[in-house]
Amino acid sequence: MRAAVVTTFGGPEVVEIAETGTPEPGARQVRIKVAAAALNPVDAGVRSGVFGGAGERLGQGWDVAGTVDAVGEGAAWRVGDEVVALHYGAVKPLGSHAEYVVVDAGAVAKAPAGVDAVHAATLPLNALTAVQALDLLEPTPGQSLLVTGAAGAVGGYALQLAALRGVPATALARETDEELVRSLGAARVATADEGGFDAVLDAAFLGTAALARVRDGGAYVGVIPGAGPAAERGVRVDTVEVSADGARLAELVRLVEDGTLTLRVAETYALDDVVKAHARLAEGGVRGRIVLVP
Known part of the structure; x- marks a missing residue:
């Protein structure tokens, strides 16, 4: 072959x-x-x-x-x-x-x-990464969530999956991508220097620049295994290593079928x-x- x-x-x-x-x-x-x-x-x-x-x-x-x-x-x-x-x-x-x-x-x-x-x-790869990253962040309704790289594949799924959990996310994306990220469920688009978020899902691999946007005592999750920035200000820092979980993938498939996730x-x-x-x-x-x- x-x-x-x-x-x-x-x-x-x-x-x-x-x-x-x-x-x-x-x-x-x-x-x-x-x-x-x-x-x-x-x-x-x-x-x-x-x-x-x-x-x-x-x-x-x-x-x-x-x-x-x-x-x-x-x-x-x-x-x-x-x-x-x-x-x-x-x-x-x-x-x-x-x-x-x-x-x-x-x-x-x-x-x-x-x-x-x-x-x-x-x-499979991008949606599983997004959902498993959200599992690590554990955002709850009422908390503020920032998704970097929101116009990308992982970021786009993260916006839609966060909204499903009752946590409308703020997107960090280019101005030209604002219409796109809003169509994927972003509640708003972050300003250039906006910070103070309860949680950040760093799908754009920004590292310390994304960590700086987390409030003291908040949470940060990156999507490159083992490559997160050094923790500071009481921020919980973690990275997701995607796992091949067929049962979880089946749940994501159902979300595609009901129109929740956009391919x-x-x-x-x-x-x-x-x-x-x-x-x-x-x-x-x-x-x-x-x-x-x-």
Whole structure:
């Protein structure tokens, strides 16, 4: 089968399409025939060596939407099931940017009804990151919440999920994105130097600049595992490391089906054009997700 891999670190040009054996599912695993797979900033991080793995062949891709085509012993899925899943792990030999991918059965959820695979593929990594970050923050109605990077994929989901919890969020976003973030549930847009928030979900990786906007004794959660700023002023500082939780993903699927969550696709590329897709991601300004189609 064909799969996107990197064997040396660098820019978009180092990503290559390799011919490799089709993976076989083990116990409590399923193999998914990939219909679509989102490209995320973490893939660029793998490509550039942020997560290590020098000298290894590293697969690309965390998100997948497709059809179960083989089932390992003890996996409660059937061949033909249309599913979405998170294929967790930065340093792995094969990812979801491939024709087939094997994932743990517990990472899988039924695909949202009435949604095409390209849009469905934008859900797992970013929505799970957003909801698990909110779980760490534990904002309650009446508290003020700031979401940085609110126009991005994680930030957009965080706005909608916070509103569902009765916590209308303030968005930190460019002026040109104000209409977008309001459509995603932002109650208002923060001013340039506004602070004093009870909680900040830092989806833009601003670090200390985002921490400065938290009131004394408030809470900060970043979305790069282990890379949060040093705590100060009694602020609780944490970072989220997303987990592949199929049950939680199924809850998010239901929110897509009832219209609570908005799936946003920026552009699609053929798998063979993965270098072009990485180059587009590197340009920045992407609203929604870039999606690869085998």
